[in-house]
Amino acid sequence: MTTWLVVSVLAASASAAPSSDASFFSSVAGVRAEMGAAFKTASWNEVDTLIDLLRDRDPEVRRQAVRSLKAWVAQRSSTRDRVLDVYRSSSEDLAVRREAAKTLSVVSGNSEIYQALLDYARRGSDAGLRAVSYKSLYWTVAQRSDVRDDVLDAARRESDPSVRLAAIWALFGANDSRVRDQLLDIARRDASEAARVEALKSSYGLMGYSEVRDLAYDLARDAGTPASVRRAAILLHSNRVTSSQRDLLEEIATRDREPAMRAAAIVALGNPRAEELMSFFHLVRRDGNGVMVSDPLDAE
Numbered sequence: 001m002t003t004w005l006v007v008s009v010l011a012a013s014a015s016a017a018p019s020s021d022a023s024f025f026s027s028v029a030g031v032r033a034e035m036g037a038a039f040k041t042a043s044w045n046e047v048d049t050l051i052d053l054l055r056d057r058d059p060e061v062r063r064q065a066v067r068s069l070k071a072w073v074a075q076r077s078s079t080r081d082r083v084l085d086v087y088r089s090s091s092e093d094l095a096v097r098r099e100a101a102k103t104l105s106v107v108s109g110n111s112e113i114y115q116a117l118l119d120y121a122r123r124g125s126d127a128g129l130r131a132v133s134y135k136s137l138y139w140t141v142a143q144r145s146d147v148r149d150d151v152l153d154a155a156r157r158e159s160d161p162s163v164r165l166a167a168i169w170a171l172f173g174a175n176d177s178r179v180r181d182q183l184l185d186i187a188r189r190d191a192s193e194a195a196r197v198e199a200l201k202s203s204y205g206l207m208g209y210s211e212v213r214d215l216a217y218d219l220a221r222d223a224g225t226p227a228s229v230r231r232a233a234i235l236l237h238s239n240r241v242t243s244s245q246r247d248l249l250e251e252i253a254t255r256d257r258e259p260a261m262r263a264a265a266i267v268a269l270g271n272p273r274a275e276e277l278m279s280f281f282h283l284v285r286r287d288g289n290g291v292m293v294s295d296p297l298d299a300e
Helices: 003-015 031-038 044-053 059-071 077-088 094-107 111-123 127-135 138-143 145-157 161-169 177-189 193-201 210-221 227-236 243-255 259-269 275-280
Strands: 020-022 285-287 292-294
Touching: 044 059, 044 077, 059 077, 059 094, 077 094, 077 111, 094 111, 094 127, 094 138, 111 127, 111 145, 111 161, 127 161, 138 145, 145 161, 145 177, 161 193, 177 193, 177 210, 193 227, 210 227, 210 243, 227 259, 227 275, 243 259, 259 275
Parallel strands: none
Antiparallel strands: 020 285, 285 292
């Protein structure tokens, strides 16, 4: 069997799960248990095979192998350390290192792991790897205030636009007053439309707060809002708390002059678990039993 086929077979067994039932990011506690429940048929022989494939000559084989190790990286410290070595290796292909960062997200609560991700995110030489390093911290950003502080600082001050957007992305599961205030400030007045959109996307889980709803409502209603920002604000109303949100969507869907805004309102009026909305707001996906079967990093 070729090395590529071995990786494909192992990856397929790792990803086998019931049909996904989308749901919003809930508790970060228990992520290791969730991953263990989803992949409880793992054998150490499979893990060792994947680790051996990290030395394959083909970088795509190595990338697929480190991707498949996400199922088991929390089970043994030796596996975690091997993936960390791949992530840190300056001689490794950048695509493989980016995949290693995503795999390490499962164990980012470990101090050595989150420090390594933060160190590269803040000072690394490749913008793409810096960005995915910030995103790979999203579980820990929601849990640890010290890591959250670092990511909040990057969301405010990072000079590279793509890396800054990644830091804003990583805040989507956090819920404290500082996160809300910063996301609101960015969404309301930032000079970058892309940053405003990302801040609105990361505010999905904060729509229970009146100040978040009020801003989203004002941006969605105002035809003078930049188009990309207005569309994000309209889609944000798919997470509805009040009847006024529904009324606004109905008004936009039936009367707005902009076809793109009408289309967004129609999507927001539909199933809040629709694929388009789940992808747009980078939400966690779970199966019918509530077990996580994929996470937002899969698409990054």
